[in-house]
Amino acid sequence: MKVAILVGSLRENSYNKTLATFIQKRYAKDIDGELLDLNLPLYNEDLESDLPADVVAFKKEVHDADAVLFVTPEYNHSISGVLKNAIDWASRITPDLKEKPGFIVGASMGGLGTVRAQMHLRQILDTMGMRILPANEVFISAAHTKFDEKGDLIDEGTVAFLDSVVANFVAFYERNK
Template sequence: MATPTIAVLVGSLRTGSHNQALAHALEKLAAGKASFEYVQIGDLPLYNQDFDKDYPAEGLRLKEQIKKADAVLFVTPEYNRSVPGVLKNAIDIGSRPYGHSAFAGKPAAVIGASIGAIGTALAQQHLRNILAYLDMPVLGQPEAFIHFKEGLIDGQGTISNEGTRDFLQGFVDKFLAWIATHGGQH
């Protein structure tokens, strides 16, 4: 497979998002081995089944970005012990109408960062359940629940802690091997 294109969905819209920083750090670790395409999800309307008859332009854009990608990387915070609403909404829009999911068959990985001690463990578990239903082969190991501390990732996407950097390099390498094994479908 040529250099894979990875659609990146970050479940945080916040300026200075820890998860946005994590996504950029992962992109830096994948340099030359994959192309990261960030999918805008903040402008999507709330999913409504009435869309199934006439999809909004923002929804069609999201679906096309996912379809063109070889794989999908979900980088999520944890809100109230689950997936942020903005990320769930993007998944709902991209997977509908029934039988026309842009996600089906796409290799995926899940990761997230939080200042909380358990990272994003519960949000990731909920997200894995959703992705299983969407027929996405999801990388099982390593699980990565990043406890984000100030200074962990600088403005250039460099991870300051060597152990964390090595762990995340392993995550990226396993995901790239997963994509190669599970052949992202266009």
């Protein structure tokens, strides 16, 4: 299964980017994950008649993927502008997210993980007709204590839970493709 991975942070040492890379490596036998570049121009309808090359490439990668993994930080109780901008581009002209299966994970240093951002993200994606894996929320709190210096997730309970969520997503995808 080819999975487009959208990380809602541009920061090089983002916990969410670290989480995405961990997922990409650990579950390589189940998912062919590709981290997409979300450093896109701000969405502007005036650009739709002559899309910037990086937007064309991004939309093609999302369109060609079998599924999408959203890895979201939480900014002011919501998703980041970076992630919202990417979703806006993916939803315009061609509906690259419609009917696409997906799942959501997120990590933060706070105690609630990315609960509020993920709730908001689910609301946004629902309007696009995405099929998001239900009842498998991954809210990694205290992320600064759960990764080692190599970027490996070292909290055994979190890894075991993530193993089950990825397995559930693979089964969800197989049932819904």
